[in-house]
Amino acid sequence: MYQTNQYEGMIAETVSMKGHKxxxxxxxxxxxxxxxxxxxxxxIHHAPGWDEWYRECTRRFAxxxxxxxxxxLYFRDGHGTAEDxxxxxxxxxxxxxxxxxxxxxxxxxxxxxxxxxxxxxGVFGTxxxxxxxxxxxxxxKNYDALVECWGGGVVMKPEELTPKRPVAAIDxxxxxxxxxxxLFGNDDKSPSPEQVNLHEAELKKQGKNYEFHRYDGAGHxxxxxxxxxxxxxxxxDGWKKVLAFCEKNLK
Amino acid sequence: MCTMITHxxxxxxxxxxxxxxxxxxxxxxxxxHPYGMPLEHxxxxxxxxxxxxxxxxxxxxxSVEAARQLVQTILAVLAEADHQGVLEDKHxxxxx
Numbered sequence: 001m002y003q004t005n006q007y008e009g010m011i012a013e014t015v016s017m018k019g020h021k022x023x024x025x026x027x028x029x030x031x032x033x034x035x036x037x038x039x040x041x042x043x044i045h046h047a048p049g050w051d052e053w054y055r056e057c058t059r060r061f062a063x064x065x066x067x068x069x070x071x072x073l074y075f076r077d078g079h080g081t082a083e084d085x086x087x088x089x090x091x092x093x094x095x096x097x098x099x100x101x102x103x104x105x106x107x108x109x110x111x112x113x114x115x116x117x118x119x120x121x122g123v124f125g126t127x128x129x130x131x132x133x134x135x136x137x138x139x140x141k142n143y144d145a146l147v148e149c150w151g152g153g154v155v156m157k158p159e160e161l162t163p164k165r166p167v168a169a170i171d172x173x174x175x176x177x178x179x180x181x182x183l184f185g186n187d188d189k190s191p192s193p194e195q196v197n198l199h200e201a202e203l204k205k206q207g208k209n210y211e212f213h214r215y216d217g218a219g220h221x222x223x224x225x226x227x228x229x230x231x232x233x234x235x236x237d238g239w240k241k242v243l244a245f246c247e248k249n250l251k
Numbered sequence: 252m253c254t255m256i257t258h259x260x261x262x263x264x265x266x267x268x269x270x271x272x273x274x275x276x277x278x279x280x281x282x283x284h285p286y287g288m289p290l291e292h293x294x295x296x297x298x299x300x301x302x303x304x305x306x307x308x309x310x311x312x313x314s315v316e317a318a319r320q321l322v323q324t325i326l327a328v329l330a331e332a333d334h335q336g337v338l339e340d341k342h343x344x345x346x347x
Contacts, residue, residue, distance in 0.1 A: 046253070047253035047255075047283075047284065048253075048284050048286065077305070078304050078305045079304075079305070080304060080305035080306040081305075081306070083286045083310075084305035084306050084308050085305045086286075087279070087286075087295075087297045087299075087305070087308060087310065088297075088299075088301075088305045088308075090255075090257060090279070090281055090283055090295075090297075091257055091259060091277075091279035091281065091297060091299075092257075093255050093257055094253070094255055127253055128253045152253050153253070162255070165255075190253075190254070219291065220291060221291075227289075227291075228289045228290070228291070229291055
């Protein structure tokens with residue numbers, strides 16, 4: 001917890017990094033000033049795009065002592081405002097899972113190569129990014145903690161699978177190598193409370209280290225202060241739980 | 252919830268983007284998170300020219316009820332114009 005007589009500073013900037021298949025993409029990195037070592041955090045943006053909320057989220061993790069990186073998962077789809085690029089990706093049905101996992105792996109490796117990053121790296125994702133985070137943790141197997149916020153599409157029926165989203169993430173639960181925290185709104189439609197039940201049941205069945213927090217009076221995306229879904233009380237409590245979980249598992 | 256429910260129609264049209272009129276060649280219709288509407292989901296129509304990059308876009312976001320009303324209104328107007336014998340196809344319009 002920050003004390004008022006403590007020195008504090010951070011640097012935040014856009015960088016270039018190697019993503020899927022070695023492609024150069026850009027990313028936003030924020031880190032505390034100092035030699036560290038600091039744990040790392042990969043921040044995954046949601047389907048609507050690589051927008052300002054994720055920059056602020058990246059800086060928030062830096063403020064709390066993490067070297068955080070948010071890769072632009074839509075880099076290959078051109079440049080413009082985050083909304084315009086997000087709308088283009090939306091029209092194409094999203095980005096392929098393999099490409100996202102490759103980009104996240106690149107972000108993880110970049111963090112682990114930095115001299116001021118400790119040996120621990122977490123992953124945080126919201127909405128579609130929650131699903132991507134769960135998949136990355138299970139398949140890339142190079143994370144020490146997973147924060148999944150209302151991951152839509154972790155539970156999917158076979159008829160809902162597409163060439164870009166060819167797998168139901170829940171099927172990889174047995175491979176989850178790290179502790180996870182999940183935050184969900186009970187008024188959400190995706191994931192619905194029933195889907196969250198299935199998600200939790202599978203984690204329990206596989207003997208995984210997890211904690212789920214479900215909020216009444218909240219739906220999808222209740223952290224987004226710029227959207228009508230924002231719920232102040234639930235968001236404040238949710239952030240406290242996320243940061244406590246990260247403190248316990250990454251520091 | 253990111254529904255990923257999206258369809259595309261090839262179109263012939265123009266739209267005003269800022270102070271400029273731009274060619275519009277595709278209409279991307281989705282039911283998903285809107286950017287501007289204070290709703291969790293909306294019927295979104297992005298009129299775009301894909302060949303000009305992500306910024307060549309005229310965006311409309313509608314409530315479900317508004318979208319249904321708009322569809323019915325468009326069809327009613329076209330039916331009336333057809334009844335009056337004044338409909339013209341894009342080739343006729345382009346020739347002018």
